[in-house]
Amino acid sequence: MAKEREAAPSAASAGATASTGTTVPVVKWDDSSMGTSYANVCNVTGTREEVALLFGTNQTLYTGQKEVTVKVTDRIILSPFAAKRLQKLLENVLGQYESRFGQLNIGPAE
Numbered sequence: 001m002a003k004e005r006e007a008a009p010s011a012a013s014a015g016a017t018a019s020t021g022t023t024v025p026v027v028k029w030d031d032s033s034m035g036t037s038y039a040n041v042c043n044v045t046g047t048r049e050e051v052a053l054l055f056g057t058n059q060t061l062y063t064g065q066k067e068v069t070v071k072v073t074d075r076i077i078l079s080p081f082a083a084k085r086l087q088k089l090l091e092n093v094l095g096q097y098e099s100r101f102g103q104l105n106i107g108p109a110e
Contacts (some may be wrong), residue, residue, distance in 0.1 A: 042068045050082035052076070 039055035056072040098104060
């Protein structure tokens with residue numbers, strides 16, 4: 001059975017009138033055909049017309065190997081505008097995470 005989720009209530013998702021005088025539609029998320037993948041590695045490539053996110057898994061059993069193989073399992077291609085919106089969403093989500101649980105350090109291990 002298809003299950004739909006509505007976006008969190010806000011002025012934009014509640015059918016409010018935007019500053020331009022147009023009505024903003026309510027967004028419903030239909031996740032009935034959604035799949036789930038796990039990735040512990042992500043890479044990004046891009047051109048003028050698109051940004052490609054490559055997701056995969058590094059299944060290296062121990063460190064110190066001279067070569068590591070990452071199995072790429074998913075590729076998501078976005079327009080630069082959608083990629084910019086994704087950047088802002090990730091900044092907000094990670095900012096909330098760090099305010100609750102502390103700073104994430106992604107620098108090289110010392």
